[in-house]
Amino acid sequence: MNTLNAQTMTQLSYLVAAALFILGLKRMSSPVTAVSGVRWAGAGMVLATLVTLAFMTPTLNMALVVAAILTGGAIAWVSGKRVAMTDMPQMIALYNGMGGGAAAAIAAIALYRGNEHSFAHLTLAIIGGFIGAVSFSGSLIAFAKLQGLITKSVRFSGQKAMNLAILVIVLILGCTVICGVKSELPLVSLFFAFSLILGVAMTLPIGGADMPVVISLYNALTGLAVSFEGFVLDNAAMIIAGMVVGAAGTLLTQLMAKAMNRSLGNVLFANFGESSGASTGTMAGSQKPIEASDAGVMMAFSQKVIVVPGYGLAVAQGQHKVWELCQLLIEHGVLVKFAIHPVAGRMPGHMNVLLAEAGVPYDLISDLDEINAEFDTADVALIIGANDVVNPDARTNKASPIFGMPILSADKAKNVIVIKRGQGQGFSGIDNALFGLDQTRMLYGDAQAAVGQLIQAVKAAG
Amino acid sequence: MIDGVIALYIFMLAAFTGYEVISRVPVILHTPLMSGSNFVHGIVLVGAMVALGAADTPLLRVIGFIGVILAAGNAVGGYVVTERMLKMFVSAGKNAAGKKQGH
Numbered sequence: 050m051n052t053l054n055a056q057t058m059t060q061l062s063y064l065v066a067a068a069l070f071i072l073g074l075k076r077m078s079s080p081v082t083a084v085s086g087v088r089w090a091g092a093g094m095v096l097a098t099l100v101t102l103a104f105m106t107p108t109l110n111m112a113l114v115v116a117a118i119l120t121g122g123a124i125a126w127v128s129g130k131r132v133a134m135t136d137m138p139q140m141i142a143l144y145n146g147m148g149g150g151a152a153a154a155i156a157a158i159a160l161y162r163g164n165e166h167s168f169a170h171l172t173l174a175i176i177g178g179f180i181g182a183v184s185f186s187g188s189l190i191a192f193a194k195l196q197g198l199i200t201k202s203v204r205f206s207g208q209k210a211m212n213l214a215i216l217v218i219v220l221i222l223g224c225t226v227i228c229g230v231k232s233e234l235p236l237v238s239l240f241f242a243f244s245l246i247l248g249v250a251m252t253l254p255i256g257g258a259d260m261p262v263v264i265s266l267y268n269a270l271t272g273l274a275v276s277f278e279g280f281v282l283d284n285a286a287m288i289i290a291g292m293v294v295g296a297a298g299t300l301l302t303q304l305m306a307k308a309m310n311r312s313l314g315n316v317l318f319a320n321f322g323e324s325s326g327a328s329t330g331t332m333a334g335s336q337k338p339i340e341a342s343d344a345g346v347m348m349a350f351s352q353k354v355i356v357v358p359g360y361g362l363a364v365a366q367g368q369h370k371v372w373e374l375c376q377l378l379i380e381h382g383v384l385v386k387f388a389i390h391p392v393a394g395r396m397p398g399h400m401n402v403l404l405a406e407a408g409v410p411y412d413l414i415s416d417l418d419e420i421n422a423e424f425d426t427a428d429v430a431l432i433i434g435a436n437d438v439v440n441p442d443a444r445t446n447k448a449s450p451i452f453g454m455p456i457l458s459a460d461k462a463k464n465v466i467v468i469k470r471g472q473g474q475g476f477s478g479i480d481n482a483l484f485g486l487d488q489t490r491m492l493y494g495d496a497q498a499a500v501g502q503l504i505q506a507v508k509a510a511g
Numbered sequence: 512m513i514d515g516v517i518a519l520y521i522f523m524l525a526a527f528t529g530y531e532v533i534s535r536v537p538v539i540l541h542t543p544l545m546s547g548s549n550f551v552h553g554i555v556l557v558g559a560m561v562a563l564g565a566a567d568t569p570l571l572r573v574i575g576f577i578g579v580i581l582a583a584g585n586a587v588g589g590y591v592v593t594e595r596m597l598k599m600f601v602s603a604g605k606n607a608a609g610k611k612q613g614h
Contacts, residue, residue, distance in 0.1 A: 121583030129591030154578025296529030
């Protein structure tokens with residue numbers, strides 16, 4: 050009777066937790082309720098953890114559980130509080146990889162113990178373990194790449210064939226374990242070893258620019274792995290939460306790939322990331338420079354200015370200066386808006402986070418679909434550290450590698466001011482047709498310094 | 512014990528739920544949302560706790576211990592960074608009010 054009660058209590062708390070996760074995710078879909086959303090989900094997590102702990106038999110294992118939670122939690126708490134907003138993508142990758150690793154550990158324990166598993170349990174334990182292990186090692190590589198620990202994309206001929214071979218080996222090992230060769234320690238160990246190797250081998254050749262899509266994919270995969278291991282453990286909260294994340298993450302991955310004008314297959318297997326050497330842009334006209342003082346006056350006496358920030362701005366830590374400039378312009382009666390391309394930061398929405406950090410209210414920020422019609426009425430489009438996302442070649446030049454990518458129509462504005470470090474090409478090495486247009490003026494210099502000069506110019510303009 | 516077919520139903524319904532919940536999210540929230548969903552699969556923590564609780568050999572204890580550390584990292588880290596990001600999103604009205612209080 051007592052154990053039955055404990056069972057029921059645990060299951061009920063898991064049910065509540067699952068409901069809180071779904072409601073929390075839903076609340077995260079609007080900026081107004083988003084903070085409460087993550088807190089609801091957090092409450093669900095605390096509830097599920099505490100109830101699980103409360104009904105554990107107090108043994109050595111329970112002490113180990115508490116010690117492990119405190120260790121892992123403390124490390125993650127400190128690192129999560131310290132990480133800079135620009136480094137957020139790789140931190141998410143790291144935490145995600147840890148989740149995948151935990152799912153793989155659950156699978157490993159179930160498989161090593163090897164007792165009384167049904168066919169369905171064994172199969173899902175294997176699949177979940179495989180996905181979790183790939184997500185674990187793959188996410189660690191993604192983290193290392195974005196953190197700058199690995200700077201080269203390792204590529205060699207026959208790489209795809211090698212990855213395929215590893216996958217086949219994993220499949221054979223997995224099937225052997227499922228088909229009744231129970232608790233064969235070396236076999237299960239080999240299975241996990243090759244799964245981990247596959248995650249590394251798959252991720253190493255992918256370029257840094259494509260990494261956000263990969264991180265999002267691994268996030269979805271970890272969700273799936275958690276869901277499958279939830280089935281193995283008869284844990285409804287894990288099944289539901291894992292599958293919700295699996296589906297949501299898959300959709301998010303597709304949205305990101307679409308925003309970058311790439312298919313997922315392309316990202317994973319084509320190695321475009323940083324290898325497009327050909328510069329096939331159309332540079333009609335020459336780049337015409339402008340002084341900061343002139344540009345400042347131009348903006349101060351405009352009706353409407355649209356700012357297009359890119360990752361270059363974040364690298365220069367110029368967000369705060371830009372917001373200062375915009376506040377000055379707003380005081381002058383100028384209508385200021387921010388136009389954000391989906392891939393402006395290192396992942397969709399990253400630039401919004403960086404602007405929010407500088408204090409820019411989210412209702413001044415518009416995404417591509419909302420803002421594109423408004424460039425016609427803008428007096429000035431101020432481009433800071435963005436390049437490919439405003440290149441009109443994407444609309445018109447079929448020979449361009451970025452042809453077909455949705456872009457911000459900055460070329461429709463009456464005047465375009467581009468803040469740029471020098472005359473070189475952009476991130477992808479493609480010439481930008483926008484820079485050569487008649488209404489475009491180039492303001493050369495470091496983003497932070499150039500915006501500082503603009504602030505002085507606007508102040509001087511009265 | 513969750514029956515195989517019932518489990519399939521749960522898998523299916525949860526997948527639809529996840530898809531529906533996310534499909535209405537504006538682009539500006541994509542990064543925090545990915546981070547938020549990353550936090551939600553931190554529920555793997557309870558599974559790792561149960562797995563370590565049932566471990567009966569030193570090897571399984573080691574694996575389970577690592578599993579719980581990783582899972583706790585996923586849950587705690589995911590929560591901290593998501594909350595940090597979402598806290599920064601303020602509307603123009605709220606922003607002005609916040610500044611007044613600050614001074």
